Amino acid sequence: MNAAYSSQTCPVCGWVDAKNRHGDVFKCQKCGFTCDADQVSGINLKMRLHDEEITRYMPYKKVKELLLQRYYQKQQAN
Known part of the structure; x- marks a missing residue:
């Protein structure tokens, strides 16, 4: 599993920012x-568990x- 940005990504809206x-x-x-x-990181990692687009070595x-692409797509859908 790739943990990049897991503690900087909002599990509610998806915004990624340091x-x-x-x-x-x-x-x-x-x-x-x-x-x-740490809880945010855990939530995000659990959501990535079966994410086929975010690979371990990406x-x-x-x-x-x-x-961020997913965030903007979600915003356009709302």
Whole structure:
């Protein structure tokens, strides 16, 4: 499993940003979701468990690109 950006990605809206995480605190810059950063990481990793697009050896920049692409697609759908 690829853990890139798992503690910087909002499990609610999908926004990826280093500013989402401040030490042990996660607060999404887009939707305001707040939680423990380790819990957020665990939630995101569990959601990636069967994700066939994010592979174990995928470069971290590609992971971020894919996650942001999904975020923007979700925003367009709403």
